[in-house]
Amino acid sequence: MIERTLLIKTRLGLHARAAARLVRVASGFHSQVKLRRLDGSASADAKSILSVLMLAASRGTELLASAEGSDEKAAIDAIDQLFAEGFGETEPESSI
Amino acid sequence: MTKEPREIRCKGLGVSEGIVLGQVLRLQHGTPHVYHWKIDDADLETERQRFRAAVGLASRQVLTIKEQAEQRFGKDHAYIFDAHLLLLEDEKLIGDIERHITEQHTNAEWAVKVVGDGLLYLYSQIKDDYLRERGSDIEDVMQRLLVALSGAQPENRSLSEDAVIVAQDLLPSAVAELDLAHARAFATDMGGWTSHTAILARGVGIPAVVGLRDSYRRTKTGDRIIVDSTRNEVILNPSADTLEQYQTESVRRLERRGAADRVERGPVQTADGVEVTLRANVEVPSEFDGVERYGASGVGLYRSEFLLARRGGMVSEAEQCEAYEAIAKVAGSQGAVIRLFDLGGENMREQFQEPEKNPALGLRAIRFVLSNEAVMRTQVRAILLAAASGHLKIVLPMVADVSDVRRAQAIILEEATGLKQAGQSVGAVSVGAMIEVPSAVFMADKIARIVDFFELGTNDLVQYTLAVDRGNDEVADWFRTLHPAVLHSIDQSLKAAARGGIPAIVCGEMASTPAYAVLLIGLGATDLSMTPSAIPRVRRAIAGIDAEQARAIATECLNCESANEVEDLVRERFAKLWPQLFPPASLPAPRQVK
Numbered sequence: 001m002i003e004r005t006l007l008i009k010t011r012l013g014l015h016a017r018a019a020a021r022l023v024r025v026a027s028g029f030h031s032q033v034k035l036r037r038l039d040g041s042a043s044a045d046a047k048s049i050l051s052v053l054m055l056a057a058s059r060g061t062e063l064l065a066s067a068e069g070s071d072e073k074a075a076i077d078a079i080d081q082l083f084a085e086g087f088g089e090t091e092p093e094s095s096i
Numbered sequence: 097m098t099k100e101p102r103e104i105r106c107k108g109l110g111v112s113e114g115i116v117l118g119q120v121l122r123l124q125h126g127t128p129h130v131y132h133w134k135i136d137d138a139d140l141e142t143e144r145q146r147f148r149a150a151v152g153l154a155s156r157q158v159l160t161i162k163e164q165a166e167q168r169f170g171k172d173h174a175y176i177f178d179a180h181l182l183l184l185e186d187e188k189l190i191g192d193i194e195r196h197i198t199e200q201h202t203n204a205e206w207a208v209k210v211v212g213d214g215l216l217y218l219y220s221q222i223k224d225d226y227l228r229e230r231g232s233d234i235e236d237v238m239q240r241l242l243v244a245l246s247g248a249q250p251e252n253r254s255l256s257e258d259a260v261i262v263a264q265d266l267l268p269s270a271v272a273e274l275d276l277a278h279a280r281a282f283a284t285d286m287g288g289w290t291s292h293t294a295i296l297a298r299g300v301g302i303p304a305v306v307g308l309r310d311s312y313r314r315t316k317t318g319d320r321i322i323v324d325s326t327r328n329e330v331i332l333n334p335s336a337d338t339l340e341q342y343q344t345e346s347v348r349r350l351e352r353r354g355a356a357d358r359v360e361r362g363p364v365q366t367a368d369g370v371e372v373t374l375r376a377n378v379e380v381p382s383e384f385d386g387v388e389r390y391g392a393s394g395v396g397l398y399r400s401e402f403l404l405a406r407r408g409g410m411v412s413e414a415e416q417c418e419a420y421e422a423i424a425k426v427a428g429s430q431g432a433v434i435r436l437f438d439l440g441g442e443n444m445r446e447q448f449q450e451p452e453k454n455p456a457l458g459l460r461a462i463r464f465v466l467s468n469e470a471v472m473r474t475q476v477r478a479i480l481l482a483a484a485s486g487h488l489k490i491v492l493p494m495v496a497d498v499s500d501v502r503r504a505q506a507i508i509l510e511e512a513t514g515l516k517q518a519g520q521s522v523g524a525v526s527v528g529a530m531i532e533v534p535s536a537v538f539m540a541d542k543i544a545r546i547v548d549f550f551e552l553g554t555n556d557l558v559q560y561t562l563a564v565d566r567g568n569d570e571v572a573d574w575f576r577t578l579h580p581a582v583l584h585s586i587d588q589s590l591k592a593a594a595r596g597g598i599p600a601i602v603c604g605e606m607a608s609t610p611a612y613a614v615l616l617i618g619l620g621a622t623d624l625s626m627t628p629s630a631i632p633r634v635r636r637a638i639a640g641i642d643a644e645q646a647r648a649i650a651t652e653c654l655n656c657e658s659a660n661e662v663e664d665l666v667r668e669r670f671a672k673l674w675p676q677l678f679p680p681a682s683l684p685a686p687r688q689v690k
Contacts, residue, residue, distance in 0.1 A: 012227075015227055015230050016230045017175040017178070017179060019179060020175060020178040021175075024178070024182070045188070048186050048187060048188045048189075049183055049186050050186045050215070050234075051186075051188055053219075054215075054218060056223075058224035
């Protein structure tokens with residue numbers, strides 16, 4: 001099993017669209033992928049959007065990602081990259 | 097004789113700008129009634145199959161919506177429906193519902209409702225506003241499942257012309273299914289600044305007022321309605337008088353638009369000869385044209401943090417310098433005031449640090465740049481270099497007292513000296529202070545002694561003086577620009593500037609509303625900065641009034657005991673003195689008695 005600590009950097013947190021991307025990416029691997037809040041209050045199956053949404057991970061939340069299976073290294077790298085890229089989001093309008 | 101329906105005004109939160117008069121189209125929302133019945137062991141498999149068929153139907157519908165949304169709003173908005181699809185494929189969600197059917201021997205509708213309500217309850221406990229509002233996605237999917245189970249087709253929402261969509265709440269898929277070419281405005285009972293309706297309405301430029309509480313039940317499809325986001329309200333069944341006011345207003349707007357072709361420039365004089373300078377607030381390059389087009393005397397406020405929002409990260413000295421040279425060129429001989437990065441709170445702070453519990457009172461604006469000196473030094477160098485070829489000033493956002501100002505001035509001086517020693521040519525740059533928090537108002541006399549000018553940010557001044565978050569519709573009733581406390585703050589700041597012998601620019605939305613601009617002149621302001629398109633209408637109002645009379649009204653306002661009293665007074669005096677300039681609809685609306 002591989003583990004890695006990840007930080008939510010996007011302004012709006014792990015909301016529905018970001019969660020959808022995450023689930024799509026995680027579902028592309030055979031390994032089991034889990035996310036756990038570092039404060040221990042919740043954990044999620046990264047292949048279930050419902051479960052990911054219920055993490056209620058807002059900006060600044062630290063998550064421990066773990067992958068276990070034949071392609072665990074590739075899975076964790078892909079998830080890591082997704083977090084680093086801010087889930088490929090363009091920032092919404094800036095406020096006044 | 098048929099009785100005319102009574103005019104009703106509902107207060108909400110304007111989240112997307114504009115005024116629209118149209119006819120109501122009610123969109124039904126709210127869970128259809130769900131009944132509970134028992135399923136025998138023998139029929140359980142049939143019930144589960146019926147449920148799976150409904151899931152399949154719902155998925156196909158969402159896929160269609162997603163494809164349409166991609167074409168109409170772009171991939172960014174369509175991605176939300178990928179989340180809906182994933183929910184419909186989610187083994188945990190679908191499994192939970194199937195298990196509920198089996199274990200409780202219940203019909204599928206009931207199982208969807210029980211499981212869905214449970215999830216929505218959990219979601220409602222989330223503390224983060226934005227994430228919590230996304231509970232609407234779960235609700236959306238649950239409703240779609242219930243409709244699919246009922247065998248009904250989703251409503252056909254082809255719109256007639258000028259329909260104003262009135263709903264309790266608009267779920268994302270409902271908005272996407274609408275034919276937005278015919279949606280003139282949105283008015284919803286629920287929602288806030290970050291709700292999906294608000295984001296989408298701003299994205300496509302449709303006026304919207306949300307958080308109206310109970311306007312939905314008061315309307316019928318086909319009723320006349322005015323959605324006025326500038327006044328944060330909707331008017332149901334507007335009376336003949338109201339309609340006339342709005343129509344006059346819109347004719348005036350058209351006239352003014354026409355008049356803008358022969359644009360006047362330079363300062364404007366009141367009828368009794370007081371000269372007032374009108375400058376432009378700009379942020380994005382698309383607004384630059386407006387400085388020239390609307391006859392602004394330079395740029396009174398350039399919100400530099402836009403540079404960061406666009407690039408999504410720190411911007412190099414050279415890139416910044418280029419941007420400031422461009423703004424100096426646009427501003428011409430009147431110059432441009434560059435506000436140092438006003439980052440924090442709602443802006444893009446996350447690249448630099450962790451989120452704060454209370455960002456509005458946190459490390460932002462001058463506090464942020466002083467704590468990230470490298471960021472500030474880069475920006476200051478870029479401004480100094482750009483000033484070699486144009487007229488630029490620096491304004492320090494959100495200073496609390498002279499110590500913030502002195503620290504910033506020391507850094508500016510060091511950078512100027514450093515650049516000169518390195519043989520670079522730098523321009524002379526004067527430094528001003530934004531007066532936008534109560535502490536700065538109290539300390540204004542001391543600050544005035546050490547800065548070159550004041551700039552009053554009225555939006556923040558209202559927010560911080562009254563301790564009211566303008567984005568929170570729960571407290572919208574407390575956000576009162578014409579509160580006597582706000583007027584006193586403006587009065588004291590302007591007087592402190594006058595005593596210190598320095599100029600003061602008033603920027604912020606107050607200056608762009610003609611009636612409020614006149615009140616500012618009554619308080620002694622002679623230099624206003626506003627959104628460029630507002631300049632012609634403010635110019636016209638100022639040219640038609642006597643500053644002396646405005647001063648008399650302002651003095652009376654300062655003696656009022658509440659915002660209501662100020663608004664009543666303004667309405668009454670303005671209507672009497674300048675009826676041709678200020679039709680009732682251009683004045684603060686009378687408060688609704690609740």
